[in-house]
Amino acid sequence: MTTTMDVQNSAAVKTEPSLRVPIVLGVLGVVALVLFGLLGPAGAVTTFRISTGADAIQIPALELPTRATGIALSIVILALAVYSFILVRAGRKTPTWLLAVFGVLWVLTFLTWAVADKSTSIVSLLQGSLLLAVPLAFGALGGLLNERAGVVNIAIEGQLLTGAFGAAVFASIADNAYVGLVAAPFFGLIIGSMLALFTVKYHVNQIIVGVVLNVFAVGLTTFFFGSLLKDNASTLNSPPRLGVIDIPILSDIPIIGPVLFRQSILVYILYVAVILLTIGLFRTRWGLRMRAVGEYPKAADTVGIDVEKTRWHNVLLGSMVAGLGGAFFTVGSVGAFGEEMTAGKGYIALAALILGRWNPVGALLAALLFGFADKLQQVLGVLETPIPNQFMLMLPYIVTIFAVAGLVGRVRGPAAAGEPYIKG
Template structure:
C-alpha cells in the first residue's frame, strides 16, 4: 500500500500596499534629516524666537495690481511653523516605518515652511520686499543656470566639465569687447557663444581625442582663461575702456499682461532678452535630453559608450558635438554679466560662478530642471544675504553664503535621494 506524501507549500508573504513586508529595507535618512532641521527650527523660531511684526511687501510701486503688505506676528508664526515641521517629520517617519518612500513634494513643503519661518524670524520689526528679493535671485541665478545646463549636457555625454568657469569668463570678455566695438549687443551675444564653444572645444580635444584626464584639463583651462582675459583686460580694455569696454546693455522687455501678474509678473516677465532665452533653454534642453532621438544617443554615450558604439553611434563625434554645444550655452551665461547685469567686463568677474554651477549639476542629479532649481536656490541664498544686511537682520552674511553648499553636501550624501552621475562620466572611451 503506497503512501502519499503531502506537499507543503510555503505560506505566501504578507503584503501591504507598498509591497511585501520585510522585502524593502527602511531608509531613515530623510526622517533623520527632517528631524534635525525641525530641531533647528524649534531653537530658532521658538526658543530664540523674536518679538515684533514681520512685514512682507508683496508689490512694487509700478505694479498695476497692488497687493496689501502681509503683516505676521513673528513669534506666533514661528510656533505655528514649528508645529507643522514636527508634523511633517512624524509623517515621514511613519512612511519609512511602513517601508514607503517619503514623497518629494512632502520634503518640498517642509523646505518651504522652514524658509518662510526663517524669513519671518529674520525680518522681525522690518519690511522684507518679496518682489525685490525674488528679482535679485533670478538675476544672480541666470549665469548659474546657463552654466548648469552646459554641465548637464557635458556630463550626460560622458565628459566632466570643470571648465564652466572659464567658459563663463570667456563669454563675458568676448561679449563686452564685440558689443563695445560694434555697438550691437546681439553680436556680442553671438560672440560669447563662440568663445564658450572655443573653450569647450579645447576641453573636448584633449579629453576625447588624446585621453587626458578631464578634471585636469578643465582646471588648466580655467587658469588659462583667467590669466588670458586678465592680461587682455589690463593691456587692452582698461587703457581703452571708452572704446572697448562700454557695451550697450539689453533693455528690459515687459511682456503684456504677464508682467502685471502680482509677485511673479515683475520677477519673471520684466526681464532682458538673455533671461527669456534662459527660459527657452531650460525647456529645450530638458525636452531634447529626455524626449528626442538626440537625447537618447547622448545618454547612451554617457552611460555605456561601448554599447552605443556597437549599435553604430560614433562616440567621439557625439561627445565632441555635445561638449561644444554645452560651451555655447555656457557662453550665453557669460554674456549676461556684461550685457544684462554689470555692463562692463572686469577681471575675474565671474567670481567662481562656474564652480557653483557645477555644484548645481550635482545637486540637481544631472537633470536640467533639477539643476535649474538648484541654481535658483544658490541665487536666492546669495541675494538673501544682501537683502537681510540692508534691513538690519542679525543673521551673519557668511551663514547665508555657505548655506547652499551645506544643502549640496546633504544632497550628495543622499539625504534627499541618491545622487549618481552617468556611468561613463569622466571615463575616456578607447575603441577596441
Template structure:
C-alpha cells in the same frame, strides 16, 4: 553554496532598506526652527512683506505677520513633514521629492520671518533678484549636463562663463550693441569647449585635469587681457551697454509673478527657452536617445552604428556655447563691465546645481534658483542689518550649496560612462 548562504541571501534581498537620514535631517532643522525662530523669537513683534509693484493690475497691501506666532506655526508644520517622512521610511515606502522641497520652502520662510522682525522687505524684489542671480548658474548647469549626458565631465564651466563674460563685454563695447555682445558670449565659450573636446575626446586625457587646467587658462588669459588691453581702453573695449528690460504685455502686470517672471531682459527669456528645448531634446527625441546611450553605454551605442566620439564632440561644443551664453549675464545683465575673475567660482556652483538637479534641465534650473535665492537673501539681509553676523551672511550661498549637495542629494548616479574616454576597439 550552503543552505545557510541561501537563507542569508534571501533575507538580505527581501529586507527593506530603511534610510533614516532624511527624516533625521528634517527633524533636526525643524527643532532648530521651533526653538530659535519660534520659542526664542521676539514676542509682540511684526514682520512686513511687500507683494506689489506700481505697475501691477491691482495693488495688494503689504502683508504684516506676528513674527513669533508665525514662526512657531510654520516650525510645527515643518516638524509634521519630518514626522511624515519618518513614517514613510519606517513603512519601507519611498519619501516623495515634494517633502524636502516643501520643507525647505517652509523653513526658509520661517527664517525670513524671524530675520526681518520689526522690518519690512519686498518679496517681489527678493524673488526677482534670485532669478537674475540664478541665470549664469542655470546656463552653466545646462552646459555641464549636455556634456555629461554624452560622457564628458565638464569641470571647465568656470572658464566658459568667464570667457563668455569677456567676449560679451568686448564685442558689446566695440559694436555698441548689447545683443551683438550676447551673440559673442557663446562663441567665446566655444574656445574653451573646443580645447576640452580636443584633449578629452580625441586624445583621451583625464577629463578632470583638463577641466581644471582650462579654468586656470581662462583666468590667466582674461586677467592678462584685462590688465594690458581693457584697462587702457576702457571707454572703447570695456563699456558695453546693458541689456534692457523687456516686459511682456499683460503677463508682466500680474501681481508677484508678473514682475518676477515676465519683467526681465532677453537673457532670462533665453533661459526659459533653453530649459524647455534641452528637456524635450534630451528625453523626447532620437538625438537625445543617442546622446544618453553614448553617456551610459558607449560600446553598445557603437555597435548599433552611433559615432560615439563625434557625438561627444558635438555635445561638448554645444554645452560650452550654452555655458558661455550664461557668462554674458555678468557683463551685459549685471555689472556693465568686465572685471578680473568676476565669475567668482560660480562655475563650480553651477556644477553643484547640475548634480543637485540630477542631470535634468528642470532639476538644474530648480537647483540654480535655490542657490540664486541664497545669494540674494544674503544681500537683502545685509542691507536690513539683521542680527546675523555679516561673516555668516557672506558664507550663506556656499553653505547652502554644500548642504544641498551633501545633505539632500546623497547617493546619486550620474551617466555611467561620464569621465571615461572611449577608444574604439
C-alpha cells in the same frame, strides 16, 4: 549557493530608504522652533510687501507677529519631518513635494525672524533670485550636455568667465548689448574646443583638464584685462546692459507676473533652453544617442553610433550654452568685466547639475535654490539684520554644500562619464 530568500533580502536592503533625510529635516525643524520661534523677538512685527509699484493690481502688505508666526510655522515644519520619518519607516521614500514644502516654510520662518521690525519685498526677492540663477542654470545645462555624452565638464567656470569677457568687449565695441549676447557663446567655445581636444581625441584625464582650463581662462582674461581693457575701458569695457522686457498681460499677474515675465531676454532664452533640452534629451533620437554614448559607449558604437563625434558635438554645444550664461555677468548685470568676476559660480553650476540629477528641469530648480541663497544674502545685508556679515557672504556656498551633501544622497550619474572611449 544563493537562495531565492537571499536574493529577496538583498533587494530589500538595497531599496530600503535611508533615515538621513528625516533626521536632517527634524534637526532643521528643532532649530527653527527654538531659534526663530521661541527665542524670536517678543512684540516684533515682520512686514512682507507683496506688490510692486508697477503692478496693475495692488495687494496690501502682509504684517505678521514675528514670534507667533515663527512658532506656528515651526510646528508645521516639525509635522512634515515626522511624516517623512513615518514614510521612511514604512519603506517609502520622502516625496519631492514634501521637501519642497518643507524648504519654503523653513525659509519663510527664517525670513520672518531675520526681518523682524523691518519690511522686505517678496516679489523683489524672488525676481532677483531668478535673475541670479541664470548663469548657474546655463552652466548646469552646459555641463549636462557634456556629461550625458560621457565627458565630465569641470571647466564650466572657465567657460562662464570667457563668455563674460567676450560679451563685455563686443558689446562695448558695437555699443549694443545683444551683440555681446551673441559673442558670449563663441568665447565659451574657446574653452570647449580645448576640452574636447584633450579629453575626446587624446583621452587625457577629464578632471585634470577641466581644472587646468579654468586656470587658463583666469590667466587669459586677467592678462587681456590688464593689458587692454584697463587702459581702454571707455571703448572696450563699457558695455550697455540688457533691458527688462515686460510680457504683455502676463507681467500684470500679481506676484507671478513680475517674477517670471518682467525679466531680461536672458531669462526668456533660459526658459526656451530648458524646454528644448528636456524634449530633445528624452523625446528625440538625438537625445537617445547622446544618453547611449554617456551610459554604454561600446554598445552605442556597436549599433553604429559614432561615439567620438557625438562627444565632440556635445562638448562644443555645452560650452556654448555655458558661455551664453557668462554674458549675465557683464551685459546682464554688472555692466563691465572684472578679474575673476564669476567668483566660483561655475562650480556651483556643477553642484546644481548633480543636485538636479542630470535633468534640465532639475538643474534649473537647483540653480533657483542657489540663486535664492545669493539674493537672500544681499537683501539681508542691506536690511542690517543681526546675522554677521561674514556668515551672509558664505550663505550661497553653505547652501550648496548642504544641498549636495545633505539632500542628494547617493546619486548615479551617466555611467561612462569621466571614462575615455578608445575604439576597438
